[in-house]
Amino acid sequence: MDATTGIYGAETHEDGHPPPHPHRYALRIVRNVLLAVVAGVFAIWLVLFVTKGRFLKHPFERIATSLADRKISVGGDFQLYFAPLRIKFVAEGLQVANPAWAGQPNLFSARRIDARIAPLSLLFGRRHIYTLDLDQGAADLEWDARHQSNTWTFGMPGKGKPLEMPRIDRATVIGTRIRYLDPRMQVVANLEVDPITSTNARIGKAVAVRGDGTLRKTPFRVNARLLSPDETIGRGENALQLRAWAANNVIDVSGKLPSISDVENVPLHVRAQGRDLSDLLSIIDVTIPHTRRYALTAQLVKDDVRYRFTGMSGRFGNSDLAGTLTVTNGERLRLDSALKTRQLDIVDAAPFIGYNPDIVAAKGAVAAAAATGAGPRNVLPDARLPVDAMQRFDAALTWQIGVVRSRNVPVQDISLKLTLDRGRLALSPLTFSMARGTVSSDLIFDTRRRPSAVSYDIRLSPTPMGRLLAGYGVAQSGTTGSIKGRIKLEGRGDTIHDSLASSSGRIAFVMPQGTLWTQNAQLAELDIGTFVTKMFEGKLKKPIEINCGLVGFTVRNGIAAADPILIDTSRNVVTGRGGFSFDSEAVDLAFRADGKKFSLFSGQSPVGVRGHFADPSLDVISPQLIGRAGAGLGLAVLATPVAGLLAFVDIGDAKSAACGPVLAGAGAAAQRTTSGKPRKDVGNGRAGKID
Known part of the structure; x- marks a missing residue:
């Protein structure tokens, strides 16, 4: 046993x-x-x-590739071992591949990574790195064309998780480069990060980034500072300051982001300044009239494809500007804005009709017109409409303007509604107050038709002439007459000059019953006898009565012909013939006054207005006047000097006008005398050739 x-x-x-x-x-x-x-x-x-764990290089690549669903490779030395209890990881030539759709092969690469890692943190909780030395790291942050996936999110689109930053106690990072690409915004940025050193898991100072790139093919430079790098690493707030230079503009952006790459629905403070606001908007292929130097601030919030600028305020030139702007970067670029201006300087308004405001301010309108390509004596701008740009984006604008600062034009309370739809620009309605009257207009520029189809419809409500002409030396006292009118023209052309030079339509200004200073009326009528008599009697400012008046033109192919010019006063009937050309801007008009009562020393000859829009001249020595002077001289020689006065006697046989057709703005053929007879002393709508 x-x-x-x-x-x-x-x-x-x-x-x-x-x-x-x-x-x-x-x-x-x-x-x-x-x-x-x-x-x-x-x-x-x-x-x-x-x-040194070098034999684990290939297993590491295989396992890491499987976990990340990205190819991960090490091109140089590889070390993975305990030293003594912390994991030491060294990789030279590390590369983390991008998704197949990305434009660059690698999401991340580095010349050398040397780290000490807490072993248990790889299994539990947040990754913890004791030390990290990163040399020549390069990251590629890129969105796909549909803006649904990016290179730094791992996994399936919509289900992946962004790369999490580990806790790092001490770090030295040098030579870091970042490339950022967003095809929807059409922005590419190449950035360099200043060296970073952290101790006890704190960097302790702002991290500076600088670089360059392009935004919609426009080059830019950028300097940025991450003010809260420690919070960023700890997945807290990301306080950021950025300044960019592009197309002669300086843009400052500041704010706090929930994550370093997330700007959705985050309010950012934006300030932009430069020599011309049109240069700034041209970066995103938006064309607006040129401006003088500007400075604007606003709050920016990005909401998917919309960029909303609210609380906007600032100045351009000598004018103020406030309001909101929304840029929608969808299938078609679109701008929606609501603007307000308390005071608009008349020089700052020059670009709206094609003038360069700086040239207007320094040299005047004629020089500004010449700068657009117009002739040396022209004032109509010849700057071409930006047809291609107008067909690339859409827009809707409302703009309220309080007062226009001008020495001669009393304009205020401007209200503008603008719509741009695939190349058709409508300023409708455009209204403003002028000398207690109202101008309402509808302007259409349709660039979808070639050349552009342009229509002008401008309506002037009854406006006091005294206040309207006050800026030109006409006093208001004693002038109670008013004026109303309409300009309705249609033409073809890609410039204001060309569209008017080819236009047809009608221009008519009607003067209902009122009064004017005798001084003004008599000078226009050249009734020297009445003028001198009143001067000696001290009654120069005594008003005379206007029964009715009409200044009308028929426009054919850019030539405006008097149709009719007829003003009936208590003492005279003033008529006019001739016209002007929108093409050459030449003027050839003749005004004649016939007295209703006997008047001595009445010239009774036409007063000519000739020249061009830029430099019109008054011709008071006409052949008729010279002829009458010659007749008077002959009578004086043959008889007595007193007989010579007979040549200047107006027997007062002018026929009063029937005011009905005048007040209706009717053409010359419809005009009648008070006895109902057709008038033959007014223009017939034909001006002949005007050079």
Whole structure:
């Protein structure tokens, strides 16, 4: 027998000792296993320490590629071992691939990474890195064309997770470069990050970034500062300041982002300044009239494809500007804005009709017109409409303007509604107050038709002439007459000059019953006898009555012909003939006044207005006047000097006008005398050739 039973019945071995207790046997097994595990771990540690874990390079690449669903490779030295209890990781030429759709091969690459990592953090909680030295790191942050996926989010689109930043106690990062691409915004940025050093998981100072790039093919430079790098690493707020230079503009952006790459629905403070606001908007292919130097501030919020600028305020030239602007970067670029201006300087308004405001301010309108390509004596701008740009984007604008600062034009309360739809620009309605009257207009520029189809419809409500002409030296006292009118023209052309030079339509201004200073009326009528008499009597400012008046033109192919010019006063009937050309801007008009009562020393000859829009001249020495002077001289020689006065006597046979057709703005053919007879002394709507 191997064992015997003792006197107490206990089992014993042959040597007489009892067998080991089962618990002690189990403990021995556990001890041996632990010793084996420790020995195995030590052996692994020793092997890794001796070999630096270099043999794990390919398994690391394979496992990391599988976990990240991205190809990860190490081109140079690789180390992965415990030193002594922390994991040491060294990789030279590390590359993390981009998705297949990206334009660059790698999301991240680095010349060398040297890190000490807490082992258990790889299994539990947030990754913890004790030290990190990163040399020549390069990151490619790119959105896809549909703006649904980006390179820094791992996994399936819509289900992936962005790369999380680990906790890093101490770091030295040098030579970092970042490329950012957003095809929807058409922006590419190449950035360099200043060296970063952190201690005790804190960087402690702002991180500076600088670089350049393009936005819709416009080059730019940028300097940025991440003011809260420690919070950024800790997934807290990201306080950012940025300044960019592009197309002679300076743009400042500041704010706090929820993550370093997330600007959705985040309010940012924006300030832009430069020499011309049109240069800024041209970056996004939006064309507006030129402006003088500007400075604007606003709050920017990005909401998917919309960029909303609210609380906008600032100045351009000598004018103020406030309001809102929304840029929608959808299938078609679109601008929606509501603007307000308290005071608009008349020079700042010059670009709205094609003038350069700086040239207007320095040299005047004629020089500004010449700068657009117009002739040396022309004032109509010849700047071409930006047809291609107008067909690339759409817009809707409302603009309220309080007062226009001008020495001669009393304009205020401007209300403008603008719509641009695939190349058709409508300023409708455009209204403003002028000298207690109202101008309402509808202007259409349809660039979808070639050349552009342009229509002008401008309506002037009854406006006091005294206040309207006050800026030109006409006093208001004693002038109660008013004027109303309409300009309705249609033409073809890609410039204001060309569209008017080819236009046809009608221009008519009607003067209902009122009064004018005798001084003004008599000078226009050249009734020297009445003028001199009143001057000696001291009644120069005594008003005379206007029964009715009409200054009308029929326009054909850019030539405006008087149709008719007819003003009936208590003393005279003033008529006019001739016209002007929108093409050459030449003027050839003749006005004649016939007295209703006897008047001595009345010239009774036409007063000519000739020249061009830019430099009209008054011709009071006409052939008729010279002829009458010659007749008077002949009578004086043949008879007596007193007889010479007879040549200047107006017998007062002018026929009063029937005011009905006049007040209706009717053409010359409809005009009648008070007795109902057709008038033959007014223009017939034909001006002949005007050079």
